[in-house]
Amino acid sequence: MHIAVHWESTYRYSEPVRLLHTELRVLPANGFGQRRLEGAIELTPAAHPHELRDAFGNAYHHVDFLEEVDQIHVAVSAEVETRADPGEEPAEAPPGPLVRYLYGMPTARAPHDPAIAALFDAIPGDLDAIDTGRAIADLIHGRFIFEVGSTDVAATALDLIRVQRGVCQDFSHLMLAALRLRGIPARYVSGYLAPLEGEESAEASHAWVQLLAGDRWWGFDAANDLLQDERYVITAVGRDYDDAPPLRGTYAGVATEEWSTTLRVRTSTSQQ
Numbered sequence: 001m002h003i004a005v006h007w008e009s010t011y012r013y014s015e016p017v018r019l020l021h022t023e024l025r026v027l028p029a030n031g032f033g034q035r036r037l038e039g040a041i042e043l044t045p046a047a048h049p050h051e052l053r054d055a056f057g058n059a060y061h062h063v064d065f066l067e068e069v070d071q072i073h074v075a076v077s078a079e080v081e082t083r084a085d086p087g088e089e090p091a092e093a094p095p096g097p098l099v100r101y102l103y104g105m106p107t108a109r110a111p112h113d114p115a116i117a118a119l120f121d122a123i124p125g126d127l128d129a130i131d132t133g134r135a136i137a138d139l140i141h142g143r144f145i146f147e148v149g150s151t152d153v154a155a156t157a158l159d160l161i162r163v164q165r166g167v168c169q170d171f172s173h174l175m176l177a178a179l180r181l182r183g184i185p186a187r188y189v190s191g192y193l194a195p196l197e198g199e200e201s202a203e204a205s206h207a208w209v210q211l212l213a214g215d216r217w218w219g220f221d222a223a224n225d226l227l228q229d230e231r232y233v234i235t236a237v238g239r240d241y242d243d244a245p246p247l248r249g250t251y252a253g254v255a256t257e258e259w260s261t262t263l264r265v266r267t268s269t270s271q272q
Helices: 097-102 114-119 129-143 157-163 168-181
Strands: 002-024 034-044 050-053 059-065 069-082 186-193 205-213 216-221 232-238 247-252 257-268
Touching: 069 232, 114 157, 114 168, 129 168, 129 205, 129 216, 157 168, 168 186, 168 205, 186 216, 186 257, 205 232
Parallel strands: none
Antiparallel strands: 002 059, 002 069, 002 247, 002 257, 034 069, 050 059, 186 205, 186 232, 205 216
16 A cells, blocks of 8 residues: 655744754654655754664654754655555564563563453463454453543553553553563554545554564554554554654753644555
8 A cells, every 4th residue: 555644743842942852753664564665854943864773673863953942843754655464474584582572571661560461361371472462452442442631641551551541552552561461572563544545634643563473573453453454654663652752852941842743644555
């Protein structure tokens, strides 16, 4: 499937700030089973982003604003081709022992906690990894309510259990914890969920989970109770949200920050 993405975000500061260092993971990845046909990042004030690569194989962009600024604007335009069946053949080199270890360990957002183990206790322990993933995603989707604003960006899997509602990020953290408690390596995926062919979506930023079965990654979207298909566009992967945030940065100053984002995603079965 051919997918076009246009993402814009504006950050405003109550007072001018300086030495602003920003990491961007918003451009669709060229890899992980998809092919980026084109992509561009435009920054205001004008700055040159440097492409780097992190420990999880993500290409990301680092940019510095050394002079004082009171707002920055980031615009991303990209086109990408995705595969109809991500699990049909290996999309990456087989992960080594260190990667398997890292994706099997608990994190602060996806902890090994008795409350999480108890929630999934009824799922049989003799299922294979893929069937276990299906069962966990089904349970999360049926048990918890998707509600924007019920949690914040700092939430963990335990917060979802506590308030019984959350967003795709929260559903993904709970699924990561449940899989890893069963000994199944799994990773957090950040990206976009495209609409059906010919439609345009304005709210398509998304997160889901991929588990490792053999040498292949299989995607599960607990928030929508779907398997990853060609509508899913990956921007970054990691142990949890903290490894794959769309934007992350620091600055010198005492200002408060406000931000706004717009996103458009279009799909077609062939390149336009």
